[in-house]
Amino acid sequence: MLSPGVQLGNRYRLDERIASGGMGDVWRGTDQVLGRTVAVKSLLPALLDEPGFAERFRGEARTMATINHPGVVDVYDFGNDQHIAFLIMEYVEGDPLSATLSRVGRLTPARTMALVAQAADALHAAHVKGIVHRDVKPGNLLVRPNGTLVLTDFGIARSELVGQLTAAGSVLGTASYISPEQATGQVATPASDVYALGVVAYQCLAGRRPFEGDNPLDIAMRHVRETPRPLPSDIPPQVCALVERAMAKDPKDRWQSAAVLAGAARQLKAALSRQARGGAGQAAPISAAPASPAPGRAAPISAAPASPAPGRAQVPPRAAPLVSPAAPVAPHRPATAPPPNRPPVAQPLNRPPVAQPPRPTVVAPAAAGYPRGAATVPSAYSPQPTSSRNAPKRSRSGMVFLVIVLGVLVVVCSGVVSYKLRNSLNVMPGGVSVSAVTSEALRPDGRDDPAGTAYRRLDQLRPDGDETITSEGR
Structure with missing residues (x-):
């Protein structure tokens, strides 16, 4: 029986048990050679009795140690001591996602999509190495204080003994996230990890698991036969579509890979963040996969707005007119001086000025790059200098008649005086x-x-x- 102070392999001291599961316990320990804190995963003694388990576990541990990804916990060492198989891993400062959900109940869609994107990236890094996790659940997703996520517990669920432990009720949590093909005894594939991550996303959004039951077998069969309850109405439709596709019963109907799921979740998270900053409208659909889905299946949702064609200028939106069209204001005309070297033209007597109809002010659209509300310069009309051609024409005979009349008036007035x-x-x-x-x-x-x-x-x-x-x- 393990307890604090026990040393494994004459090097790793167990300090505190931090988690327990159907496959064993997780301890916070100390590497006495390097003087660093580590996480010690101890497996159940019964697993060592399974033929070939020790060799398979050793091979998977070596493969996991080759994964170099910030979202995958580092594996430092493995061994067998006191009839206990153990795995030495990086100690991650943070809480499991299961503890966060127990404390807050639900996460926001944007936060959920951020965590799904990180977990899917980590799964893809393992899938590239040929490793299937087989036990994706909130307890194996550690969240650091800065919000980054680390996926732990790779490759320990391949044992044939897992089915017996599930039937005995030892892995209730695992049964709640098991894929339909695993529940029916088929071999787990990368698509099985995608399904389990979809169940985790469902729980983060709804605050509950999609299926509940009296025993693990009943829960596993619900994953095979039943459709999960709809997500709450306050969840955006694009988020619901992403989770529903990840939880498709047929592996061919799910996201084609964990990398495609990560891209879809990341784009949708960015769209939700823009919506939250803008405060208007719904998140735009996202394009999640570079390849199109199989015929007859739901098309991927797209969240990135369509970009303009290369080389085509974008037309800025038309600005609201600064002057009301119901009361046009005549533009200001600058005073113009008479043309040089030209005598002034006499104005007729007692001739009222001709009123000109007011010209409507045309306001040009605001140019791109200027702050909203800046004054704009009218472009449809520019004042032209007054030309002498527009002056009223006067006949020479009229001018002579006017001079004669003035002369007669002067003579008459002088005689009378x-x-x-x-x-x-x-x-x-x-x-x-x-x-x-x-x-x-x-x-x-x-x-x-x-x-x-x-x-x-x-x-x-x-x-x-x-x-x-x-x-x-x-």
């Missing part, structure tokens, strides 16, 4: 002003009465104003 002045000053012909007229007889109003007198005197002032001339007589 002269007449008024002569009457007001009583100027007599010859330039002599009349100052006083007296006679012997007067009229009732006090004036002279020439008809009633035989005598009259007239005093006149000379033009030089020095003396007067007096004349007497009738």
Whole structure:
């Protein structure tokens, strides 16, 4: 019986048991030679009694040690001591995904797609080396504090004893993620790992496993015969389609490889992240596989937006007009100076200006690269300098008539003014002003009465104003 302080291979000291499963226990230990912390996977003693298990386990351990991928746990050593087979692996600081799901229940679609992409990349690295995991489940997916994922426990489920342990109820968790072909006794393939990873994604999104039962055998048969319950309605349709294809009953209907599944999940995760930042619309469908699916099967969903054809310029979206079309504003026309060396043209009198209809302001679309709201320069109309050809034409005869009328008015006005002045000053012909007229007889109003007198005197002032001339007589 293993306990803290026990040494295996006279080198690895067991410090603390951190996990247990149907195949054995996982301990945190110390490599006393190199002085580093390691993870020690101890297998059940009964497995060593199976013929050929030790050789097969040794061969798979060597193959796993050749996998160089950040998502695959490193294998340092293996051995057999005290009738206990053990595997020395990298110690990963982090929690198993099963502990996270027990704590939070569900993960967001974007977080789930990120984890599925990392796990599928790790599976593909193992599949390239000819290794099938056979036991993909949340307990074997370790998540570091920085969010990266490491897949552990490769290649230990090939033993024929696993079927007996499953029937005895020792691997309840494994039965919940087993593929239909494994449940019916067929050989596990890379497509079996894709199915198991699809079940893990289902549990992350729904907060429950797709099938539940009273015993592992009942659960395994549900994977073969029944269809899982639909995912919650708040899961995007593209995510549901990805999980449904991974969990197809027929291996040929699943994603063609773990690498194709990783690409689909990664593109969908990027689309969901863009949607979360933009806050509008649904995630675009993603193109998951470079090869098309088999005829009659669901086509892969695509998440990457279609890019424009090479060499074709993209037309920026039309900006909203800055001026309301219901109330057009006449553009500002700069004042133009008259052409040089040309006499000014006289304007007609009392001629009202002709009103010009306002020109609507046309706002050009905003150029790409400028900030939204920047003022735009009208391009449909540019003011032109006023040309003398547009000035109203005036006839020469009209100008002559206008000059004659003005001359006649001046003559008439001067005659009227002269007449008024002569009457007001009583100027007599010859330039002599009349100052006083007296006679012997007067009229009732006090004036002279020439008809009633035989005598009259007239005093006149000379033009030089020095003396007067007096004349007497009738």
